[in-house]
Amino acid sequence: MRKRYTRSESGRLVESALVFTQEDHHIDTGDLDHDAVKVVRRLQQHGYEAYIVGGAVRDLLLGKHPKDFDVSSSATPTQIRRLFRNSRVIGKRFRLVHILFRDKVLEVSTFRSQEAAGFKNVYGTLEEDVRRRDFTANALFYNPRDNTVIDFVSGLQHIRKRVLRPVIPLDRIFVEDPVRIIRAIKYSVTGGLRLPWLVRRRIHRDRPLLADVPSSRMTEELFKILNSGHAAPIIDHLLRYNALQHLTPRPAELARTNSEYRRKLIARLSLLDAKRRDSGAMERKDLLVSFAADYLLEFGAFDDQKRIPFRDGYFAFKDFLFPVTPANREVEGALREIFRNKGRLLREEPPEDTDADGTSAGGRPRRRRGGRRRGGRVPAARGDGSDPATSGT
Template sequence: MRKRYSRSHEGRIVQSALVYTAADHGIKPEQIDHDAVKVVRRLQQHGYEAYIVGGAVRDLLLGKSPKDFDVSCSATPAQIRKIFRNSRVIGKRFRLVHILFRDKIIEVSTFRSCEAEGFKNVYGSIEEDVQRRDFTANALFLDPLDNRVIDYVGGVEHIRKRVLQPVIPLSRIFCEDPVRIIRAVKYAQAGSLRLPWRVTRRIKQDRALLAEVPSSRMTEELFKILSTGSAGAIIDQLLRLDAFRYILPVPAELALSNKHYRQKLLDRLEALDRKRASSSEGLDRKDLLCFFCADYLLDFGPFADQQRIPFREGYYAMKEFLQPVTPANKEVEAALREIFRNKGRLLREEPAEYRDDHRAGRHRRRRPRKRSGGGNEGGRAPSGAAPSTPKA
C-alpha cells in the first residue's frame, strides 16, 4: 500500500489518499470489463485522468461480479464526445456520456465540484468529486491499467469491516436525495454490510421524504431492488424501518397489517432471489412483477375467491397496487397473464369490439359495431359487458 499526497489550502503537503496495489486489494484483471478498460485507456491516452468508480469497485472488493462498470474522468462531456464517436450525451442537471457497445453501455461522468448544489454542471477535481459520493464504499477509484485502487475516504477499510459509512454529512445526505435511503438499505443488504445506528436513526427521521420522489425514479429503484438477488432482505429491512410505506403504500400497509401476507411476500421474493441466482440470462421486468404482485392478486386482493377474473379489473387492480410505481402498460399486461396462467386461474376476456382506450387516457367504452340481422338494437352494448380493456 502506498500513499498519495497533495497540498492543503495553506500550501502544506498532506496525505490525501491511500493507494492499494494488486497485492493489497486482490482484484484480478480478468474480473474487469474489457470495454470499461478500453474507455479508461483511451481517455488516459488523450491526457485525462480516468478511473472505474462506484458500485463496480465495491462489488469487486466484496468478491462479487459487478452488473455495470461506470467511469469517472477529468474530461468534460464535450471532450469525451470528441474522443468516442459511439457516444451520446444525456442529462440536463448534470451531463453524463453513454458510450455504446454492442451489448452494453459504459456511463462516463466528469469529476464534480464541491461547490455545486444538487446535480448541476459544475466540474472539479478528483479530490472534490470524492466528497460528492454518498457512501465510502462507493467512493473508490480503480485504475485498471496498473490495477490500483485509490481511496480518499477509508472505503477499503470500511468494506473489510463490513460497514456502510456515509461520506456526506448525515444532516444533508438524505435531504439532498431521499433515494439514498433506498440505496443505503440496498447496499447494506446486498453486500452484507452493517448500517451504523446513527445512519439507521437518520433514515427513520428522513424516511417521509421518499414520498416526494418522482414516480419515474421510484419505478427504476423498485426494479433495481427486485434485480439485486437480495430483494427479500432489502424489502424486509425497509418494512422494519417503516420506510416502505413511502415507496409503495398499498403493499406496505397490507404487509404491516397482515402478517400472513408479509410472510408470503417475503417468501415469494426469496424464491425470486433463488431464481435469479440460478438463471444465466436474468429475468425481465414482467417476471419481476409476477413475483412481486402474485400473492396480492391471487390470495389477498379483490379477486382472492374468484376463479375467473375480468382482465380490465385485474389490470387496474395491479396498477393501483403498484402506485406510485408506473411500469409500462405492456409489462403489467404480460405479468398479469403470466400470474394467472401459472396458477391455473383464468382471465375473462372482454368482447373484441371494445377497443383499447386507456393509452389515450380515455376509460369510457366505445359503441360496438351494429350486427346485421338483429342482435343489439340501436348500437347498445350487451348487458353486463365491461368497458374497454388493455390489449394483451
C-alpha cells in the same frame, strides 16, 4: 501501499489519499469488464484522468463479480462524446455520457465540484468528486492501468470491517437525495455491511422525505431491487425500516397488517432471487409477476373470484403499484402471465426451511408441487401495449 499528495492553498504538499496496490486490495483483474477498461485507457491516452468507480469497485473488493461498471473522468461530457462515436449525452440537471456497446451501456460521469449542490452541472477535481459520493464503500477509484485503488475516505478499511459509513455529513446525505435511504439499506443487505446506529437513526428521521421523490426514480429503484438477486432480504429490510411505505404504500400497508401476506411476499421474492441467480437479468414483466401475484390472486379484491375481468385486474394492478409507474405494456404482460399461470402461482412456495436469501438447507431453492389447477380461463388481453382503459378491452 503508497500515499497520494496534493497541494494545499498555501502551496504545501499534504497527504490526501492512500493508494493500494494489488498486494493490498487483491482485486482479481479477470473480473474486470474489458470494455470499461478500454474506455478508461482511451480517456487516459488523451490526457484525462479516468477510473472505474462506485459499486463495481466495492463488489470487487467484496469478492463478487459485478455486472455493471461505471467510469468517472476529468473529461467533460462534450469531450467524452468526441472520443466515443458510440455514445450519447443524457440528463439535464447533471449530464452523463452513455457509451453504447452491443450487450451493455457504460455510464461515464465527470468529476463533480463540491459547489455542485444537488444535481447541478458544476465540474471539479478528483479530490472534490470523492466528497460528493454517498458512502465510503462507493468512494473508491480503481485505475486499471497500474491496478491500484485510490482511497481518500478509508473506504477499503470500512469494507474490510463490513460497515457502511457515509461520506456526506448525516444532516445532509438524505436531505440532498432521499433515495439514498433505499440505497443504504440495499448496500447493507447485498454487501453484508452493517449500518451504524447514527445512520439508522437518521434513516428513521428522514424517511418521510421519500414521499417527494419523483415516481420515475421510485420506479427505477423498485426494478433495480427486484432484479438484484437479493429482492427478498432488501424488501424485508425496507419493511423493517418502514421505508417501503414510501416506495409502494399498498403492499407495505398490507404486509404491516397481514403477516400471512408478508410471509408469502418474501417467499415469492426468494423464488425470484433464485431464478435471477440462475438465469441472469429478467424482463420487467416477470419481475412484476413475482411482486404482485399474491396480492392479485389471494389478498386483493379478487381473492374469491374464479374469473377476473382483465380491465379490472389492470386497474387493481396499477393501484397496487402506485406511485411506481411501469409502462402499460409491462403491466399488461405481467397480468397476462399471472392469469395464464394462476394455478402454478397459487401452488408455488419455497420449503419451510428456506433461509432469508431464498435458499434451502441444501443450498438450492426448492418448489412444492401438486394440487389441481384452480380458477377458470380469463378473457384474452390486448398485446399491443395500449391502455385497456381506452382501448375498449
